[in-house]
Amino acid sequence: MTKENYFHYSGERAWCPGCGDHGILSSVENxxxxxxxxxxxxxxxxGIGQAAKLPHYIKANGFDGLHGRALPAAFGxxxxxxxxxxxxxxxDGDIYGEGGNHFIHAIRRNIDITLIVHNNQIYGLTKGQASPTSDLGMVTKTQPDGVFTIPFNPLQMAITLDAVFVARSFSKEIAFTTKLIEEGIRTPGFSLIDVLQPCVSFNHVNTYKWYSERVYQLDNSYDPADKSKAYQKSSEWGDKIPIGVIYKNSRKTYLDNVVKPKDPPLIKRMSSIKGVESLINELY
Amino acid sequence: MLINGAEAISIGMIAGGIRFISAYPMSPSTGIFTYITGKARKFGIVSEQAEDEIAACNMALGAGAAGARAAVTTSGGGLSLMCEGISLAGAAEIPIVIANMQRPGPATGFPTRTAQEDLDLVLNIGHGEFPRFIFAPGTAEEAFYTSIHAMNLAEKYQVPVFILGDQHLVDSSITLDKLNPNKVKCKSYMVKSGNLKKPYLRYKNTKSGVSPLAYYGQDKITFIVDSHVHTEDGHISEDSDVANKLAEKRFRKLDGMKKELYGPQYYGLQNAETVLVSWGSTYGAVRETIDSLLEKKKSVAMVHYNKIWPFPVEESIKLLKSRKDIRVVENNYQAQFNRLLRRETKIDTGEPVLRYDGRPFDAQFIIEKLKKRQK
Structure with a gap:
């Protein structure tokens, strides 16, 4: 029996036909x-970017803020x-480039949110400049000699910082991505799901064909709890690219340290005049 | 009681219902951040030391958008990093209080000394156009009540509210008889559950320019807070009519904002020839100057500004027109407030009394400067 999808938005989306974003949106809804x-x-x-339009294309609450600053806003x-x-x-440009510093510190805080990065290895909204994850040698209008800056490996960064849930997927694999997002949401703490996603307009290297020939799902023999193996697995890139849960770990979340589960949310708390009077009295 | 400006602002923010504070430590604002953090657990507040001021500002905006009263503390360099976030507060109409405690710049300047050099910055910070409040309390007492107002007004108008202090204000201790936390009430301006009209429009175009403010999920509603030109329901638009209406809606808030506290305060001889003008922390030195000159039977008075923006134009003209000699006293080189006063009132002012060596004014310094000019 199929469950009712309350999240589906039937309006237009300003994404190219065939863009990987559509698949990621379906996975989130599912x-x-x-x-x-x-x-x-x-x-x-x-934040801002093609991927960052997603909150406008789903029936849920939304916060569409500044380029690079989604994680601090989500934390707040x-x-x-x-x-x-x-x-x-x-x-990828938003989270790993403009917001790189926040990516590091969001993992350290381990706030209970799920980060889904639409990683197309290119800047789509600004029409095709290299992103932090563009492969070496990719020629663009702003990298005419090809990318010679070492690509950022988000999975390795997250593993190094002991993120509690680090996964990679491929936007075309909707059922698989759905399961990873569910597991990320269920894991208390900060979950990263880096989703490889073809940009059909501006990335002519990392196409559906390119990804499809390379990605393979990790099977049960792989143990994501082993940090050093996870580190090795996360460096696999080229002829074969693993998708699935790369690393799992468990530690206290940010809120475990500051809010008791039964506490009312901050928005429901009130300040008391008596309390303020006690602060004033301390100064006599 | 003995209280400094940092304590006064902090207790005022707590009395004003602050629930979330985020900051990156920076002198001379850190005292506010540490005070509130020290009381956070007791008062059900969450305090977070951010990785940088950009994060601090966007964290507070996330908390504010979700319905928690939020504030950041910083000084000029950190405020510069918050520039884009403040613009987001303007675009997305998110309540936020920014306590900016000035020190001399540019760049690192004098990290532990005082200045009033960020007035032009806070008047203009954030790309694009949007309304804002700026307050510059003159004493710890004024800072306490102003901070409660600031927390209320940010939510009431869904705009950024600046508390513009400086090292002299936050680090100076004064004795006071008492502070009355009942004088300015912490008042919620969120829609009460049950009164929420559906479909809920986060950016409903109202006569006052202020849209009803709800929290995510309240009475099972959803809404989106957005940084683009957007429709009343918060979705991205390219429509020229939508853009015009949105800008006009935001700026209609100024009608209400202009009527809010505090008008300039007058002290001294009723029809004094010479009027000294103070704003923010120069209040004390100017007041002492006036008292000293009144003793010598001089025809002097002062006008003190706490509310800087929206600028109290009519009140200023009423107090200052046809005065022989108006002299603004301020801690900067370019006479920033003097320029603002002239621009907004078209009133001619005399040569301002300036100090930009990182030291606060004292009465003797001001009197010497006034004497020199008389020659």
């Missing part, structure tokens, strides 16, 4: 539906109302 969530319980946060919203399920959907 995961939330499978988890029996209601739109009002969910907050989708994004989650702390303000920890009853909300918070997902961040943005691109």
């Amino acid at each position: 995961a939330l539906t499978n988890l029996k969530k209601k739109p009002y319980e969910v907050l989708m946060v994004s 919203a989650k702390v303000a109302n920890h009853k909300l399920m918070v997902l961040v959907t943005s691109g």
